[in-house]
Amino acid sequence: MNLGFALSLVSEWELAGVTDAVISPGSRSGPMAVALGQSGKISTHVVLDERSAGFYALGLSRFSGMPTLVLTTSGTAAANLRPSVTEAFHSGVPMIILTADRPLEAHKFGAAQTMEQEELFSDVVLFRSSPSVPDYTNMPHWRALASRAFHEAVSNPMMKGPVQLNLAFREPLIEENPLVTPARPSQQPWYRIHSESSTQLFDELLQADRIMVVAGESDEEISREIISKCERLGWPVVAGPNSGFRLQSKSSLGSFEAFLRSERIREAILPEVIVLLGGDLASRNVNGFVAQAAENGSKIVRISNSWRWKDPANTVSDFYFGSFSSFISRLGDFRNSKSYVELVKKLDQASFRGIWESLGKSLSDPVVSAEIFSFAGRSDMIFSSSSMPIRDLEWFAPLNENQPQLYSNRGVNGIDGVIASFHGAARAHQRQNYHGRSVLLIGDLAFRHDLGSLAGLSGCDLNLLVCVTDNSGGGIFSFLPRSASLQNDQFERLFATPQHGDLEAISRGFGLYTQVIKDVASFRAELGDFREQGGVRLIIVRSDRTENVAVHKAAFDEGKRRAEDTLGIQGI
Template sequence: MAGRESMDGYAADTEGGARAARGIEGGAQAAFAATLVDEWVRAGLSDAVIAPGSRSTPLALALAEDGRTRLHIRLDERAAGFLALGLSRATGRATVVVTTSGTASAELHPAVAEADLAGVPMVVCTADRPPELQGVGAPQTMVQTGLYGSAVRWAVAVAVPERSQEGMWRSLAARAVAEAEAGPSGPGPVHLNLAFRDPLVARPGPLPPGRADGRPWHHVSRPVPTATPVDVAAVAGGHERGVLLVGAGAGDPVAVHAAAAALGWPVLADPRSGARTPGPGTVAAADAILRSPHARDRLRPEVVVHLGERWASRAVADWLRQPGIRHVLVDPDWRWRDPDRLAATVLRTDPTALCRAVAEAAPEPPAGPEWRTAWASAEATAQAAVADALDGRADLTEPRVARTLFDALPTEATLVVGSSMPVRDLEWFAAPRHRPPAVLANRGVNGIDGTIATALGVAAARRPVAVLLGDLTFLHDAGALLGAAEAPEVSCTLVVVDNHGGGIFSFLPQASHLPEDTFELLFGTPQAADVCAVAAAYGVGVVRAADEGELRSALKEKVGSPGVSMIHLRTDRTANVAVHDQTHRTVARALEELWTPR
């Protein structure tokens, strides 16, 4: 509730205004807000998240009284922002999020930053004080114009509404949606900073007329960049030893695999791509395979085509940096996802269109079948070794939890993954499966902030959701659970891996280079809070699982059931590092045996 207005400020600003509002007809602010809402509905928006506050009253009332959008009320603005992010991820449409003035608007910044870098559309509406209250010490007032900097696709500060301005209202609302969903840099957040003056409560009166056909004032289509012959030639240019490296946003998985089959190349498939499905060209264990020096040398490609977001794996990143590899970056929104500056060619084209064109243009049959066969052999060997290393243990390790979740969740579920060790364990250890669940992660800024709120937003779109996260990520965002258990239409199951601290830091040099007490203080950061008790305090039911059988049973019971629940798993950070190391050694030995002449 960081942005909530103090009672003394509320009384000073609204007591007289509320009295003055009685009997007012056709309040310009009310009409303005109602016009925005009507245009958003015409544009197809279905959800709005409101963090209660006084200054945003005109817009909050308009959303409530219109009745055509689903309202989601959250007391904490940070949680409201990530809830809107999750809704937009699930629906593919912009979600409106509304806050009052002051620090409430600043609380949205983490979600705005994530939406920017992840390409998620949002219409961010922050209420503001009128000009006469700026710079004079008025309560709950700060400079909000330009608050989010370059993180928004479009930003506009709207003056206190007057009837003389009504000719621009519908255009403003429609453009906000167009900028969020169809702008030249791809989907992302927009910011409307809306100044309101007392009285804040009034009846709107007639709205300026909209389009007669019920369409929004501006309908902007987002053109899909088609693949040109030059684009196709850049991919299918006669290279035998090529790789498709695919992540979230890589396009239609069927098209991706069709292009790879036509080229005779493997598909290194991140779970978030949707392409980690069984097939002769699918490689899921790339992280484990490419930790082996033998594999890095034997499987060095001539060309790598990057589709979608990058893998989290450092082993894959190191392999890509080898000299002599030509890199082709498919970048339809000009986001330049190339931190190592490897790309020799950047294609500003739609990945699905490109893959379909390549599949049609590639030579038949593909040249060099031994290249794809080598990858297939490495994948089969690595998967068998991973299964042998993990399934032979009685305890429930963190890699095994990730592997089990990807395998056990129903196809219609969505798996939201924390952006620390969980997303890496899923990327490294989840085996291919038919019709896998959708996988989402906040990997725009790669922070743990808002993981629970994001998942609740996805669940609010009427999807069953499971969330894989650690105890620190849970505690960081536990406040998002406030009121969540009271929404029976939501189905969200938190799978909390509790290793009593920040497990990912145990894999970094800090763990071996620092004294243990210093490491624990600054990086391990064990917390005294009881994760299960915290969940119970928010009305969330808790089930504990100690082995894979109990985990699968709990998932079958909870995922898809109404409400919010938690499956709690206890692990050990030191043992977790050892499990990862042992598994990687097992894979390396198996690959060495595979390639050792007999």
């Protein structure tokens, strides 16, 4: 698939406006050379010596302001570009360096013309990538890679400069009947970049009738004015628990996990535009809905305050680098169809009723998450472990007018160091909110990962509540297909990994006030005591992993059923 990959990259660079490519001859770089040679829009220049080729490309780019492609084969050929790439970096001249490479199996085994090339220019390029050998799995990402490389070279707000793609090709190098990934139907570049001074994107948004926001954790404070603006615009907001939108409003949605499980509903509410704000939600159903919208031609706009490229599912069509407040202020008094936001809001309300009638009054992991979110106020802080706690908050936390600040280590989603992170965040939080309370929601495995940090909590002068949902192992694995595909003893040993040692005794051993809670009334009483008395407290809620899965499923099924009934009532 090498030639198909190369042709796809070249096609994308043609759409972006690249005009020149400098090629130094070689065998391993053959697929890219052939693809460039077939281009009707990119002029090719063949230069025998790679050092000269690099500087020749530098001259082209310096005059045109557009990135010139520079192609070499593997080995020392690539190394000879170092002087020109260094000059381009320090001069702020855009270039796209294409170094052909051998596949993984050729490295570390003495294969000819094979060396480490990924780090050749690491200190003098703005961006570098070493994608795996072209295959069907990565085929959907080919054009995204080409488009990003282009924009990293010319649109980076720090400076223009060189970027490198280190491209591994496996023999046979050039196939017959290459598969080329199609461009967007609009024949626009895969990614478009917009700033606060842009006009094109906003002109297009004014033509859309259905716009939805998916809001995760953001570094931008979401004011009531912004929320009111979304209401006036008629934009429903899928509101993560740490988004700033998880409050009662005409547009905020909190029970989306249930109704987005319905294919019928998803098709009925597909928007023309989805605006992604902040981090991605944990929900596969939300992210799947975004992907479905993209596949149906919806525009997916990612808002970011910084030059941070976030598009793991290859769904984004447009990046807007600026604040969300500046983004929506550009739309003036424009508003979507009122019927769209009203429909989606009714589906959300129906799901909420179904979920909570299913959950009832028994103490469960979903109820624990909802109670904590309802308990906390504006001056309070919640810290959540990754894995199930943040998901339960995302799925079950009610719309709370006094929504608290909520944090979680979701950068790489580890469950280590959570207690220590909470302690540090609580220290900073109470410095600004002297009467505020800090709550940690954590699972038993994450708790055990960081037991040493309990020593720092004992006797400290903060108001801290640690709530451990103890289901004797990694609860999230019970939601995955492998829980049914493996023998129970294999699943328990390799994934659930229940641990020995009673958490109540361990906590008391650190001198912490500790209680095991068995019902909702006792749980609320502990929260009330914490509100009144403060101090450091640890409570444990025990549950069964298998029963926990069933509780979640029943709640989502009932929420989905209620929403589908509502959709029927609406006559859609």
